[in-house]
Amino acid sequence: MSMNNLPLVSIITVNYNNPHHTVELLESIKKLSYPNIEVIVVDNASVQNPFHIFKEIYPGTIFIRNDRNLGFAGGNNVGIRYAKGDYLFLVNNDTELTKNIIEGLLDVFTCFPDAGIVCPKFRYYYHKDIIEYAGYTKVNVFTGRNKMIGCGEVDKGQHDEIRETYYAHGGGMMISRDVINKIGYLPEIYFLYYEEFDWCEKLREAGYKIYYQYRSLIFHKESMTTGKNSVLKTYYINRNRLLFMRRNNRFPIFLFFMLYFVLFTIPKNTFHFLLKKQFAHLSAFWKAIYWNVFNPVF
Template sequence: MKTRENEPLVSIITVNYNQSKITMELLASLRKVSYSNIEVIVVDNASPSDNPDIILEQYPEIKLIKSQKNLGFAGGNNLGILESKGKYLLFINNDTEVTVNLIEPLVEKLELNPEIGVVSPKIKFFFNPEFIQYAGYTPMNPYTMRNNLIGYRQKDEGQYEKTSEMPFGHGAAMMIPRSVIEKVGLMADIFFLYYEEHDWFERIKKAGYKIYYVAESTIFHKESISTGKDSPLKIHYIARNRIVFMRRNLFGFQFIISLMFQILISIPKNYLSFLFKRNYKLLRAFQSAIIWNVENIFNRNIHKNNTLKSLKNGDI
């Protein structure tokens, strides 16, 4: 039987923004996990209307890191990486709650398979726990820059109980070895929010690693609590970063075809959809995303990747 002494240390990193109560619900569930050798790191992203100190008061065993500004999902997690010590890093959204045996299957898969760079558990809806959110991903369409969740909104009847290689993990719950991060670098903070984990997965695969969905491990997700369903924030960053992802990961003929698809089909379609629905808030958010990409057409930071060394030197 494994003990704390021979279990690899797992650093669990989550980012808080104005949601101390939600974050503490996650921490309460983490106190019940059966895996004993963990450290828990909460990064507060400069919450303007929340007091993160209450998290530390209620959960003194955690590390609380206070960012001086909102760095988004990517930058916040990168700060957590800097403070972590684990052999494996488990990134989980603060609007999740874990199962007792979440960690063991993930660690075992990585321990036995050094060629694997990312593992993600089955993700189920917290408020509808019989239904699946994630049991893998389909490949990214190189022209539309879209892919689909496998099992999404399907009732869990045991149809996704096979651990399988996937093109992508899930940003709400993903475990990555420290050695992989040291090799490929950190999340690209140009994304701020959305698509940053997909970009990370692409870089991890290009480095020769595989990505796996681990069916024996489960976590529950309170989807859309943090940004809201189809909020202006969400629409802006998804539209903005879909193009950023394309610019970072497509080249040659594929890039040209994808760019034409965005310009001739995707952008007009979305614009007209918001216009006909008279949803002017979302329309403005969408417009600002396209304008940002035009204004930053020559921005070299779009292709920049931070490393652990650059982060330690304050380059974030």
């Protein structure tokens, strides 16, 4: 099949003060077997402009530099608006793609007409035989939490089946242009974390499904931009957990969640941060709560 008969895939990634990891992602993109791609790097107002670094590694890179940090959702949306692809593959810059990843993801769209988003299998970059993601469970309406399927397991093929999953992994998800035209862009109110969950809720409401493709593999360095134990992460994880539940659950279900959050989550987290003397994290946690008290749901 000639390249003209292959759908164009736009690979979009967002860089924020991590040019080294973006370079390594671009190096892996150069090794892809799928020929019909465009590569878009959106820079979220990094301290130094990395344009020349990326162009040297991947000369065909389409580089867009924002004048301020728009977060994960906003940065990706800039790339989505510019992209020309029939399919858009949004990937974290702290990932490494494997050679045949694109073909496997596209196969799911061909075989399952109701596919809206398709995600690859994730393994950890620094522990390449350990699974990070083989799908997601549904967010529990009482606790506001869910789990990654397969997380922490040695990959012995136990999750090697194409299947529907409840949520996409924001670190690597392919979506069709037609679906974006129907459901809109990533919700920018989240800035970081939970935006892909909200997107998936809207996608399902529109009649589409999210699939996991085990034959496509991606390696993830995990939380390289925000840090695994950063105050920023504490703030946005807690702020957006509340925001997600507010946006996607009606009374009385939301009331049950709030009872759990007030009676269990708040005392538990407050005590934990006090015990560990992590006062910056404690402040971030309470700021996340206050934000939800004083900001309406959009």
